[in-house]
Amino acid sequence: MMSTLLNVDRLRVAYRGRGFRPKQHEVLHGVSLTIAEGETLGVVGESGSGKTTIGRAVLGLVKPSDGKVLFRDKDITHASPKQRRGLAKDIQVVFQDPYTSLNPSMTIGDILSEPLVIQGQSDKDARARVGMLLDQVGLPADAIERLPREFSGGQRQRVAIARALAPKPKLIVCDEPVSALDLSTQARVLDLLVDIQRQTGVAYLFVSHDLAVVRHVSHRVSVVYQGDIVETGSADQVTSEPEHPYTQRLLLAAPVADPLEQEKRRAERHRLIERHREQDLQAGAVSA
Structure with a gap:
């Protein structure tokens, strides 16, 4: 366990x-x-x-x-x-926006090696680790000398993931x-x-x-x-057969390709919202 x-x-x-x-x-x-x-x-x-x-x-x-x-x-x-x-x-973090979470004036190599050097690794060891990280997240080796603006959003997020992985x-x-x-x-x-x-x-x-x-x-x-x-x-239970009305609403809010099914889901979601609102009002009246 x-x-x-x-x-x-x-x-x-x-x-x-x-x-x-x-x-x-x-x-x-x-x-x-x-x-x-x-x-x-x-x-x-x-x-x-x-x-x-x-x-x-x-x-x-x-x-x-x-x-x-x-x-x-x-x-x-x-x-x-x-x-x-x-x-x-x-404990590391990957933020939402790959466009603002990376320093635009630093190369990818510097972005990834900086936390390692701060923790006491030599420049040589840090660069070796950066090469491994780039390979791990599926980026080319020459990314080490490039700037964040040269990459797409998905590639920048891979850099952010590599940065989070750097200290293991x-x-x-x-x-x-x-x-x-x-x-x-x-x-x-x-x-x-x-x-x-x-x-x-x-x-x-x-x-x-x-x-x-x-x-x-x-x-x-x-x-x-x-x-x-x-x-x-x-994950299977909560995202397939949720028990709480709020989770059911979240599930029904997810779009589907079939317009008729989407219309049914929208109507069911509105029904759940109204029922949940009534329950909240009743609970508030009891507590008051």
């Missing part, structure tokens, strides 16, 4: 509002999840659901108001900047890593992530709004709705 790599325990995150005497708005209401070594957990939800905040809390980019983030049984919830730099060897991490947080790419490029990048996991055993926290994308790469899926995880299960 694989051991637990990441344990997010009853995590709460609140953001301060704007204006005079702003109130805090809680975006995560005690979220808990786990990721085993070598596993991919897909975290899916619509914009504003809080899914991205989970990844940012794991990376230390937001400060939780309560709860814990444990990595290899070590509490990293409030790790200092120095501790975070040490954690960078084990145990966990990579993938924050909507294919949403800015066209469909054919998405498929190639997703296949690349799956292949890399098989080769290296790296684990992924894969954040997305798209159930179809999550199904492609995930072992398990957690669905986030308004700051709460409302459903967790195997």
Whole structure:
């Protein structure tokens, strides 16, 4: 049995509002999840659901108001900047936009070797590692001397993946890593992530709004709705036979080629939205 790599325990995150005497708005209401070594957990939800905040809390980019983030049984919830730099060897990230996540003035070789040199590797060893990384993500060897602007969006995202892989991490947080790419490029990048996991055993926290994308790469899926995880299960179960009405809505929102089937799915989704809205109103009346 694989051991637990990441344990997010009853995590709460609140953001301060704007204006005079702003109130805090809680975006995560005690979220808990786990990721085993070598596993991919897909975290899916619509914009504003809080899914991205989970990844940012794991990376230390937001400060939780309560709860814990444990990595290899070590509490990293409030790790200092120095501790975070040490954690960078084990926890990396691939951001959404391949066009802004790479320094346009640096060559691909410099982008990939910089974190290795910072961690104490010699220039020679770092360059050797860069050559291996380029081969691993399917980019030509001469990419090492080229600038990001010379590559397509899909190729830039491969560079971003290579950068995340450079220090041989145990966990990579993938924050909507294919949403800015066209469909054919998405498929190639997703296949690349799956292949890399098989080769290296790296684990992924894969954040997305798209159930179809999550199904492609995930072992398990957690669905986030308004700051709460409302459903967790195997990728096949959650993306094929979801139990929660919100997950059912997400599944029905996915487009299909048949216009008649698409019309039926749209009508069913609207029916679920109305039913879910009524349930929320009833729950609010009871709590009041």
